[in-house]
Amino acid sequence: MQTVPLKDLVARVDLGLTVLCGADGLDRPIRWAHVSELEDPTPYLVGQELLLTAGVRFPSDVPAYVAGLVSSGVSAIGFGVEPEFPTVPLSLVEACAAQGMPLLEVPPSTPFLAVSQALGALLAEIAVREQRMLADSQRALTRAATRVRPVESVLTTLAVVLNCRADLVDPASAPEDVATLARRVASGTGPRSASTQVGEDHVTLDPVESAVLVVRRSMPLSPAERAVVAVALALLGLLRRDLESERGQIARLAASALLRSRVTGVGNVLGPGPYRVMAGQSRADYDVLAQRYGPLVSKVEDGFLALVPAGFEVSGPVGVSAEVSESDITSAVEEASAMLARALATGSPAFPAAELSSLVDPVAARAFARRELAALLGRPELVETLRAWLGQHGSWDRAAAALGVHRNSVRHRISHVERLLGRDLGSADARASLWLALTWLD
Structure with missing residues (x-):
């Protein structure tokens, strides 16, 4: 349910609220304003209320009254002066100060109804902002999922949108401070998601296929922000499944090359090794390579992969692996795919940095x-x-x-x-x- 920081209500100049004590609690969330003149309203409270009272039935034991409100989770007390009391009773001020309860003075010119209406308006504003934020975040995450290296793009976008750190980790190698919880979340036998406190960070963990999404930030996630995480989880799940499919294509490309080496020999198609793997997106490049090298060229998501002779002359935005033998083709595919992102950024071929340095x-x-x-x-x-x-x-x-x-x-x-x-x-x-x-x- 939506909440409003107490300080936002206090900031409403038209209400004229005065903070008498508990100023360090102005960040407390307020769910709603509740009016009660009972000496013991605790049976009717659920927490995070701004309790409004004019002291019509002022309690005889004020410290016990405040203690009951504290234990019930009340966020703050608003005391309306006049007609019952010309000022807020000192005993209430002292009890609230002693127990860390924020106490507001509500002036005679401000009816409790005005406080409730102002709180409702603030809650509505937050709801509209969060809906807009959610819609904007959905669009941003969806765009990210269509980019090169989409998993990384979604994680980066999520980090920017929520001002957090977002990591997709393997449960077996998760950071030590969340390793146990990550394994439980990923196992399927523990919670489907989990939240914990690590130092000053609030951390949430959610399973994504065989991995775990770990989100860290200084403040807990709001319900709307959790909805943003849910969008990211759905996209990451789809991307992970696509990645597994792409890895299957990669494996089939490698298998195709190795099969030909057993039947006719890769050398019969490419000449003697070593070889390179190229990753690109140009349809023209794909057509040329496919015509020349046939089964050693494969379409993958957003582009193609090709096994070519090490001396093949490359140009344009293509990722190129280091020189490899037949046994290292699969790792070369991964390297070329990583180089493609750099090639697209520069508009020219991208080689592994170590190889460039050696040249x-x-x-x-x-x-x-x-x-x-x-x-x-x-x-x-x-x-x-x-x-x-x-x-x-x-x-x-x-x-x-x-x-x-x-x-x-x-x-x-x-x-x-x-x-x-x-x-x-x-x-x-x-x-x-x-x-x-x-x-x-x-």
Whole structure:
């Protein structure tokens, strides 16, 4: 059920509420306002109320009265002055202060009905905001699920939307502080989801196929935010199933190559090894490769994979694995798929960094890096921002999440980088050049 922080109600100038004690409890949630003149209203309370009273039947034992409200989960007391009392009784102020109960003075000009109506209006505003947030989050998560490396994109978007850390972990290698709970959630014999406190973090765990989604942040999730997590869970579940299907395709590609090696030999199709795996999205590239290498080219989600000779000349945005033998084809597929994301960001072929480094003289590579990045070398925060932004394919939100800063800070820093370097980072050539420089920087 929706709640409103007590401070939001106190901030309503038209109500004229005065905080007499318990100011450190103004973040307490208020579910509704309840009027009661009973000496013991506790049987009729469910918690998180703002209890409104004018002291018509003022309790004889005030500390016990306040203690009962505290134990019932009342969030605050609002005392209406006049006609019964000209001021809030000192005994009530002292009892509330001693027991940590926020106490508000309600002026004669503010009927209890006005307080209830104001609370209702605030609750309605929150409901509208949360519905809008939920709709916006659904759109953002759905868009993320259509990007390259969609699982990572959904996790990054979820982290930005909820201002949290979101990780999809294997229960067998989950972080130590949640490992036991992660295994229980994933086992199917324990809770379907779980929440716990780890240090200052509120942590929720939900199963996603054979993995577990771990969400951490400083504040508990609201019901609307839990609904956002539910959307992410549904998308991640679909993506995980698609990933398993894609892995099956990858396995079939590898099996196809190995089968041909047993029947006619991969060498009869590609020539003697070593080989490379290419990952791309261009239909034209796929058609050329399929015509040339036939069964060693396979369509996968959003693109293709191909087994080619190590010396095959590549161009355009394709991910390329290191040189491999027949026995390492499957791992090469995974490597090429990872390189594709970088290739799409730069618009040029992407090779494993270690292999690129082996092709370039180390001294020349370092000199190139320091020359390209000279204007940034005294500004480590700009270097790391550029690295994160390029590594996240130019995404402001994902780079901000990776750096732990606001997206506007990333925009400002990248603009500063462009001015200092005199480079247009919208250019694929500039991005590729700077990514290599960052790779080879000391």
